Amino acid sequence: MAGFQAPSLARLIDQFNRLPGIGAKSAQRLAYHVLNMSRDEALQFSQAIMDAHDNIHKCERCCNLTDDKLCPICKSTKRDNSTICVVEEPKDVVAFEKTQEYSGVYHVLHGVISPLNGIGPDQISIKELVKRVSEGGVSEVIMATNATAEGETTAIYISRLLKPLGVKVTRLAYGIPVGADLEYADEVTLARALEGRNEL
Amino acid sequence: MAGFQAPSLARLIDQFNRLPGIGAKSAQRLAYHVLNMSRDEALQFSQAIMDAHDNIHKCERCCNLTDDKLCPICKSTKRDNSTICVVEEPKDVVAFEKTQEYSGVYHVLHGVISPLNGIGPDQISIKELVKRVSEGGVSEVIMATNATAEGETTAIYISRLLKPLGVKVTRLAYGIPVGADLEYADEVTLARALEGRNEL
Numbered sequence: 001m002a003g004f005q006a007p008s009l010a011r012l013i014d015q016f017n018r019l020p021g022i023g024a025k026s027a028q029r030l031a032y033h034v035l036n037m038s039r040d041e042a043l044q045f046s047q048a049i050m051d052a053h054d055n056i057h058k059c060e061r062c063c064n065l066t067d068d069k070l071c072p073i074c075k076s077t078k079r080d081n082s083t084i085c086v087v088e089e090p091k092d093v094v095a096f097e098k099t100q101e102y103s104g105v106y107h108v109l110h111g112v113i114s115p116l117n118g119i120g121p122d123q124i125s126i127k128e129l130v131k132r133v134s135e136g137g138v139s140e141v142i143m144a145t146n147a148t149a150e151g152e153t154t155a156i157y158i159s160r161l162l163k164p165l166g167v168k169v170t171r172l173a174y175g176i177p178v179g180a181d182l183e184y185a186d187e188v189t190l191a192r193a194l195e196g197r198n199e200l
Numbered sequence: 201m202a203g204f205q206a207p208s209l210a211r212l213i214d215q216f217n218r219l220p221g222i223g224a225k226s227a228q229r230l231a232y233h234v235l236n237m238s239r240d241e242a243l244q245f246s247q248a249i250m251d252a253h254d255n256i257h258k259c260e261r262c263c264n265l266t267d268d269k270l271c272p273i274c275k276s277t278k279r280d281n282s283t284i285c286v287v288e289e290p291k292d293v294v295a296f297e298k299t300q301e302y303s304g305v306y307h308v309l310h311g312v313i314s315p316l317n318g319i320g321p322d323q324i325s326i327k328e329l330v331k332r333v334s335e336g337g338v339s340e341v342i343m344a345t346n347a348t349a350e351g352e353t354t355a356i357y358i359s360r361l362l363k364p365l366g367v368k369v370t371r372l373a374y375g376i377p378v379g380a381d382l383e384y385a386d387e388v389t390l391a392r393a394l395e396g397r398n399e400l
Contacts, residue, residue, distance in 0.1 A: 004297045006267040012252035015245045019230050028291055030219055034249055035256050035265065042253040045215045046246045049234055052212035053242040056235050065235065067206040091228055097204050 009035075061132065063108045063125040065090045073105055080104045082139040086129060086158065088112055088146055096144070104142075107132065112150040113157055126158060133165050140168045147174065209235075261332065263308040263325040265290045273305055280304045282339040286329065286358065288312055288346055296344070304342075307332065312350040313357055326358060333365050340368045347374065 005013075009031060016027035034042055058064070059071035062084075066072070073079055073093070083104030087093060088111065096102050111124040133141065141162055145151035159169040174192035176185050185193070205213075209231060216227035234242055258264070259271035262284075266272070273279055273293070283304030287293060288311065296302050311324040333341065341362055345351035359369040374392035376385050385393070 004272050004293070006256055006265055006271065008248070008252045008255045008267045009265055012248045015248040018245075020233055021226060021229065026221060028294065029221065031252065032290065033220055034253055037253065039253065042249055045218075046249040048208070048212045048215040049242055049246040049249075052208045052231065053234055053237065053239065055208045056206055065206055065209055067208045071206065072204050090232065094205070094228065 058108075058110075058125075062106050063110060063128055064093055064106055065108075078103070082137060083142065084129070084132070084138055084140070085142045085144050086155075087144045088151065088154075092144065104140075107141075109145070109154070112145060112148075112154040114150045121157060124154075126161070129158065130161055130165075133162055133167055138167055140170060143169060143171045147172075258308075258310075258325075262306050263310060263328055264293055264306055265308075278303070282337060283342065284329070284332070284338055284340070285342045285344050286355075287344050288351065288354075292344065304340075307341075309345070309354070312345060312348075312354040314350045321357060324354075326361070329358065330361055330365075333362055333367055338367055340370060343369060343371045347372075 012031040012034060013024075013027045016022050016030045017024060019027075022030070034045070037045070052067075055067040056065050057067075059066045059074055060069050061074045062071060064071045064073065068075070080103050084107050085096060085102060085104055086107045086109060087096070088109050090108055090110075093106050093108065096106070107125070107129045109124040109126065109129075111119055113119060113121055113124065129141075132138070141158075143155035143159060145155045155171055159171075162169050173196055174189065175196055176182065176189065176193050182190070212231040212234060213224075213227045216222050216230045217224060219227075222230070234245070237245070252267075255267040256265050257267075259266045259274055260269050261274045262271060264271045264273065268275070280303050284307050285296060285302060285304055286307045286309060287296070288309050290308055290310075293306050293308065296306070307325070307329045309324040309326065309329075311319055313319060313321055313324065329341075332338070341358075343355035343359060345355045355371055359371075362369050373396055374389065375396055376382065376389065376393045382390070
């Protein structure tokens with residue numbers, strides 16, 4: 001393959017090909033797209049990579065990604081600091097913010113407890129959460145880890161650490177996704193939806 | 201959306217989002233991937249963009265993309281310079297090279313004649329091809345533009361320019377794709393396959 005292509009083009013295609021979910025054909029298409037950009041656009045793209053890579057780090061308080069000491073949410077004076085929503089990844093914060101229904105703050109674990117993958121409680125930001133709660137001012141911690149076995153385990157592990165600190169620990173509701181057809185819901189979800197039924 | 205995310209992260213996500221075929225979710229995933237790269241990897245990616253953008257231009261002879269005066273194929277002493285395969289885009293060269301069945305050289309048009317999009321014969325590299333053929337040493341020109349109305353028109357247009365120069369102009373065969381089910385072949389393709397039938 002390599003021999004008939006210009007080296008700097010082959011290198012750019014290879015760089016795109018290394019990204020997750022980008023196959024050989026897409027990598028080629030993206031590389032040609034870069035060649036067709038104006039120099040300014042290419043420079044902006046190139047610089048955005050290093051800029052983000054060099055400046056983004058974890059927020060001192062909630063461990064979400066930020067380029068400042070505190071993330072925009074922790075810095076905001078409009079958020080309710082007494083409610084902390086605990087999520088696995090920064091992208092989960094994005095998902096919650098999109099609902100425009102949550103005004104509390106977050107705590108990003110950056111993973112879940114997963115003994116099979118060698119990830120114990122110390123590898124994710126649990127101690128930062130415990131410290132934050134023990135400093136006071138927190139009334140509720142919402143466990144919003146994924147509804148997987150590992151997310152579940154992590155939620156239970158954390159709730160056991162937090163309850164002795166006198167804080168209310170809650171878990172996201174399980175049930176039928178809105179708009180979904182009952183026919184396609186799996187048994188476990190259906191059973192949980194039944195269990196958590198509410199009076200109308 | 202923007203307010204709760206770190207500016208340099210938002211900018212990187214936006215840059216990925218501008219690429220063709222990359223939606224909001226993928227852009228986010230790719231940006232997080234960049235953050236998780238080592239600084240060296242990020243730097244390589246960032247530099248590959250500018251490196252390719254600044255160094256890649258058209259080959260003096262065949263108009264394929266290269267970072268040298270001539271592309272690797274035109275520079276090669278192992279290629280048969282008397283056969284030129286005319287293609288629309290650089291990616292078509294990649295497709296032919298993958299077959300490992302073609303030892304001639306190429307000519308890349310960078311488009312097709314398309315009056316509806318305001319692209320006439322002068323906007324694509326036809327004159328470079330005519331000049332190349334008229335300089336002699338070429339015995340056959342294979343028209344390998346796409347099997348679309350525009351690719352077809354371009355092939356016919358070019359063949360009319362080249363034939364007076366005493367060169368043989370051929371067109372790729374039409375027919376059933378290898379491995380395809382007859383049932384799913386459209387009528388036009390089937391008719392062409394019948395028309396072009398060969399003795400066994």
